[in-house]
Amino acid sequence: MVTQKHLDELTYEVIGSAIEVHKIMGRGLLENIYHHCLIEELNSRKINFSTEMKIPVLYKDKELKIDFKCDLFIENCLVVELKAVTEINPVHKAQLLTYMKLLQSPKGILINFNCFNIFKEGQITLINEYFNKLPKF
Numbered sequence: 001m002v003t004q005k006h007l008d009e010l011t012y013e014v015i016g017s018a019i020e021v022h023k024i025m026g027r028g029l030l031e032n033i034y035h036h037c038l039i040e041e042l043n044s045r046k047i048n049f050s051t052e053m054k055i056p057v058l059y060k061d062k063e064l065k066i067d068f069k070c071d072l073f074i075e076n077c078l079v080v081e082l083k084a085v086t087e088i089n090p091v092h093k094a095q096l097l098t099y100m101k102l103l104q105s106p107k108g109i110l111i112n113f114n115c116f117n118i119f120k121e122g123q124i125t126l127i128n129e130y131f132n133k134l135p136k137f
Contacts, residue, residue, distance in 0.1 A: 002077045004136045007107045010047075010078055011125055017041040018111045019118045027114050031084040034113040035071060038082065042072070049074045055102050070099045079108035088112055088124060096126060106131035 021037040035051075042049055055068040072080035081096045092110055100108045108126045115122035 002075075002106070002134060004131065004134050007077060007131070007134070010074060011107060011109060013045060013047060014042070014074055014078065014080060014109060015111075015119065015123055015125075017045060017047070018113070018123065022113055022115075022118045022122070025113075027084075027116070029084060029113070031082055031113070034084060035082050038072070038080075042074075047074060049080075050076075055099055057102060068099065068102065070103070073103065073105070077105055077107070079103060079105045081108065081110050083110065083112040084114045085112055086114060093124065093126065096124075097128065100126065100128050100130075104130055106134055 017038060021034060021041050025034065025037055039051060050073045051071065052069050053073050055070055057064045057066045057068060070079050071082045074080060079096060079099045081092070081099065083092060085092070088110060096108045096110050099105070106127060110124045110126070111118065112122045
């Protein structure tokens with residue numbers, strides 16, 4: 001069962017994985033390179049995830065032909081969206097929140113590898129109404 005505590009611990013592990021990738025690869029590369037490195041890091045830590053997962057969009061019980069794919073969906077409860085941009089814009093947060101809502105995911109992390117310090121400036125963690133409904137422990 002997913003709990004707030006489990007999600008917090010999972011978030012810590014994923015951000016730690018991103019920090020490790022950033023420490024080794026540095027900044028200034030394309031997002032795709034960081035994505036593949038993070039996949040390797042998550043595998044080495046035995047964290048279960050899906051990558052480039054198609055996100056279904058339903059309208060009146062009909063799946064629409066919208067091509068949404070989240071970068072990583074960790075243990076079916078945590079959306080991770082990767083960027084390698086000069087700055088995080090509101091549209092990036094909106095993208096993450098949309099994916100979280102469509103996947104009914106309680107938590108999401110936006111990670112920008114084009115920064116000096118992932119922990120201080122390169123990640124934003126968001127929660128939604130699903131998170132507050134989870135048991136704490």
